[in-house]
Amino acid sequence: MEISRETSFSEIGYPLLIINGFLIALLFLSIIAALETSSPNLIANCATVFFIAPTIINGLVGYFLGRKGVKRISELSIVITVLFLLVGVFLLYDAVMLAYQGIIRKPKITHFEIALTIPIILIIITYIASEFCEKKIPEIYWRTSRVLGDRIRGVLSSAGLAIIGPTGAFFGVMKMDPLFALFTILYSLVELWRTAEDIKFILGKERLLSVLRETAERTFKAVPVIHDVKIDSMNVSGRFVIAQISSTVSKFVEEEYVEALSSFMLTELINRLAPIVYLRVVIKLEKPKALTVAVALGDGEIVSKFPSKRVIIVTFDASTREIKEEKIIELKFDEYEKVPEAKAIENLARNRVLVLATKDISEIAKNAAQNWFIRVIKTEKENLKDVLEEITQRFLS
Amino acid sequence: MTKYLVEAMNLKKYFPVRRFLLSKDFVKAVDGVTFKIRKGECLGVVGESGSGKTTLGRTILRLIEPTSGDVLFDGESILKFKGEKLREFRRRAQMVFQDPFSSLDPRMTIMDIILEGPRTHNMPIKDPEEFVVKLLETVGLKREHLYRYPHEFSGGQKQRIAIARALALNPEFVVLDEPTSALDVSVQASILNMLKDLQRKFGLTYMFISHDLAVVKYMSDRIATMYVGKFVEIADADKMFEEPLHPYTMMLLDALPVPNPKITRARKRREIIGEPPSPIHLPPGCRFYPRCPYAMPICKAKEPELVEVERDREVACWLYQ
Numbered sequence: 001m002e003i004s005r006e007t008s009f010s011e012i013g014y015p016l017l018i019i020n021g022f023l024i025a026l027l028f029l030s031i032i033a034a035l036e037t038s039s040p041n042l043i044a045n046c047a048t049v050f051f052i053a054p055t056i057i058n059g060l061v062g063y064f065l066g067r068k069g070v071k072r073i074s075e076l077s078i079v080i081t082v083l084f085l086l087v088g089v090f091l092l093y094d095a096v097m098l099a100y101q102g103i104i105r106k107p108k109i110t111h112f113e114i115a116l117t118i119p120i121i122l123i124i125i126t127y128i129a130s131e132f133c134e135k136k137i138p139e140i141y142w143r144t145s146r147v148l149g150d151r152i153r154g155v156l157s158s159a160g161l162a163i164i165g166p167t168g169a170f171f172g173v174m175k176m177d178p179l180f181a182l183f184t185i186l187y188s189l190v191e192l193w194r195t196a197e198d199i200k201f202i203l204g205k206e207r208l209l210s211v212l213r214e215t216a217e218r219t220f221k222a223v224p225v226i227h228d229v230k231i232d233s234m235n236v237s238g239r240f241v242i243a244q245i246s247s248t249v250s251k252f253v254e255e256e257y258v259e260a261l262s263s264f265m266l267t268e269l270i271n272r273l274a275p276i277v278y279l280r281v282v283i284k285l286e287k288p289k290a291l292t293v294a295v296a297l298g299d300g301e302i303v304s305k306f307p308s309k310r311v312i313i314v315t316f317d318a319s320t321r322e323i324k325e326e327k328i329i330e331l332k333f334d335e336y337e338k339v340p341e342a343k344a345i346e347n348l349a350r351n352r353v354l355v356l357a358t359k360d361i362s363e364i365a366k367n368a369a370q371n372w373f374i375r376v377i378k379t380e381k382e383n384l385k386d387v388l389e390e391i392t393q394r395f396l397s
Numbered sequence: 398m399t400k401y402l403v404e405a406m407n408l409k410k411y412f413p414v415r416r417f418l419l420s421k422d423f424v425k426a427v428d429g430v431t432f433k434i435r436k437g438e439c440l441g442v443v444g445e446s447g448s449g450k451t452t453l454g455r456t457i458l459r460l461i462e463p464t465s466g467d468v469l470f471d472g473e474s475i476l477k478f479k480g481e482k483l484r485e486f487r488r489r490a491q492m493v494f495q496d497p498f499s500s501l502d503p504r505m506t507i508m509d510i511i512l513e514g515p516r517t518h519n520m521p522i523k524d525p526e527e528f529v530v531k532l533l534e535t536v537g538l539k540r541e542h543l544y545r546y547p548h549e550f551s552g553g554q555k556q557r558i559a560i561a562r563a564l565a566l567n568p569e570f571v572v573l574d575e576p577t578s579a580l581d582v583s584v585q586a587s588i589l590n591m592l593k594d595l596q597r598k599f600g601l602t603y604m605f606i607s608h609d610l611a612v613v614k615y616m617s618d619r620i621a622t623m624y625v626g627k628f629v630e631i632a633d634a635d636k637m638f639e640e641p642l643h644p645y646t647m648m649l650l651d652a653l654p655v656p657n658p659k660i661t662r663a664r665k666r667r668e669i670i671g672e673p674p675s676p677i678h679l680p681p682g683c684r685f686y687p688r689c690p691y692a693m694p695i696c697k698a699k700e701p702e703l704v705e706v707e708r709d710r711e712v713a714c715w716l717y718q
Contacts, residue, residue: 134421140681223694264698267681271697338647342691342716364716371693371715 022129033118040099040181045162050088062237066278073235102178115166122159246282305360341365408466428626441617491563497555553584
């Protein structure tokens with residue numbers, strides 16, 4: 001049996017699509033403004049939009065290709081980033097040359113109506129996109145929302161700067177356009193630097209991989225029902241992480257808790273990794289190679305209710321049904337321990353117990369066991385030997 | 398007529414924090430709080446500094462508008478109150494602030510301070526001086542204090558004046574926001590006793606906010622523990638002290654000093670490790686799990702709801718769900 005969970009389209013895919021729609025509108029309008037007006041301000045602004053675009057496009061590309069299981073997303077995102085950077089740098093060069101010519105000679109700016117209205121439209125679109133980003137992406141993905149929002153708001157600063165020069169020129173101060181373009185160009189360089197950092201982030205993929213490995217090894221494998229965790233793929237698309245992991249989980253876990261288990265794994269990955277756009281967790285329910293059982297013991301080998309002073313932990317070989325290992329642990333807690341039941345269950349989880357057999361169990365211990373995905377069996381049998389027999393019959397036959 | 402005077406339903410108060418240009422985050426000071434206060438009851442609210450206790454107190458009095466949720470006062474939504482209805486609510490629900498040094502106008506005499514409310518609400522008072530003297534005597538002050546200014550009083554006396562000011566409007570509900578935290582211990586006791594007497598005498602309903610657990614236990618019928626904007630446990634005051642259920646409440650109570658050196662030496666206190674999470678970006682799942690000694694995998698994935706585990710006892714912890 002296999003169960004998989006992934007970041008949903010409505011939570012991440014759909015907002016990314018809409019934000020990319022806004023970005024296309026921004027790109028289109030910036031190009032028109034740059035071509036029609038010959039204002040170095042608006043050309044530099046267009047360069048800024050080109051510098052900002054790859055981060056947002058890479059988010060969308062990462063989401064959809066990640067969903068399809070494409071492996072070489074990181075490489076593709078580098079290509080996208082470099083292409084946009086090249087166009088942006090070319091535009092920036094053009095803006096610098098025009099600004100220089102405008103300062104030493106007579107500046108030429110045409111179509112004032114475009115030069116003055118398009119930046120305002122850009123500001124409005126950016127505002128809507130920014131609000132959309134903050135409202136539509138769920139709180140748990142706040143890092144993703146922040147990266148997208150921060151980048152798209154770059155257009156706002158750029159368009160805000162780009163409108164000042166043409167406004168001065170409109171009122172007759174023609175030199176204001178090329179002079180103010182220097183600020184717009186400087187801001188564009190800031191955005192260029194931020195995009196260049198995307199490449200650095202992609203190249204630093206190993207660091208993220210080690211975080212993922214650590215999460216898999218330490219956090220996930222600490223849960224007894226999770227036997228194995230495999231990182232199927234991990235990619236970085238621009239600023240965003242795409243990862244797929246699969247885990248082998250004991251089939252003895254109660255079905256109703258598999259959903260909670262996948263939710264735990266997904267939430268932990270979202271919390272641990274950098275801004276993510278796509279995560280997929282596959283849970284394979286398999287019969288484990290060994291079954292570790294805890295039986296609450298009273299005096300001698302008499303089964304008692306849990307929490308008891310002692311438990312015996314028995315590990316069966318799942319194929320031969322033979323006992324591989326057994327040990328008795330004392331569940332001793334100091335008298336000031338407020339919830340000894342919870343600590344006792346934690347102790348069992350540390351010993352990788354999958355099934356707890358007991359005469360009776362306290363409510364807290366039962367809840368704690370379920371929340372650690374340990375199966376609780378209430379037995380009628382009095383003797384340890386009979387209980388172990390019952391368990392092997394029930395789980396290993 | 399409902400038996401509850403105040404009912405808060407999924408009350409939220411978020412404060413925007415601007416980062417840069419349009420970018421803003423929200424401090425979730427109160428994040429989905431639900432509770433009820435019976436008539437004549439005192440509900441204590443405890444929690445660390447910054448847990449949202451004061452914001453909660455202010456929000457249920459509509460001194461600040463909630464982001465979402467609702468507050469019913471005597472069965473009616475206070476968010477729908479306007480004009481005369483709102484004025485009437487302002488009269489019926491009062492607040493005593495934490496710092497008596499800054500909550501009294503230094504340019505007004507005590508007489509004016511106490512009469513300010515009744516005058517605003519056009520309350521018919523035959524003899525204002527006698528009215529104020531009676532109130533002053535109720536809170537343990539004298540006629541001779543009538544025309545003095547706030548700077549002429551000690552901290553304890555100032556807090557008594559603040560309480561008299563609140564009582565001048567004949568309220569039914571009073572939010573006491575750490576009324577004794579700025580006072581020294583000897584004065585604290587007299588103020589607390591006075592508050593209890595006043596509650597009995599006038600049938601007042603209190604919400605008592607404090608981080609001092611001993612004081613809250615003394616004052617309250619029920620106690621709610623607040624952690625980073627949410628109630629994690631609500632219980633009868635005695636029950637909560639005898640057997641706290643939520644790990645955070647346990648740790649808060651463990652922090653209380655025990656006046657018995659033998660017990661102090663023997664017991665191992667479970668200290669609250671770490672800092673509370675940022676109220677801007679809360680961890681997914683239970684907000685206490687990074688500090689919880691009993692954290693389980695489920696705690697990281699899902700936030701527990703406040704559920705009734707026994708009569709009049711609610712707790713938000715996966716150990717009980």
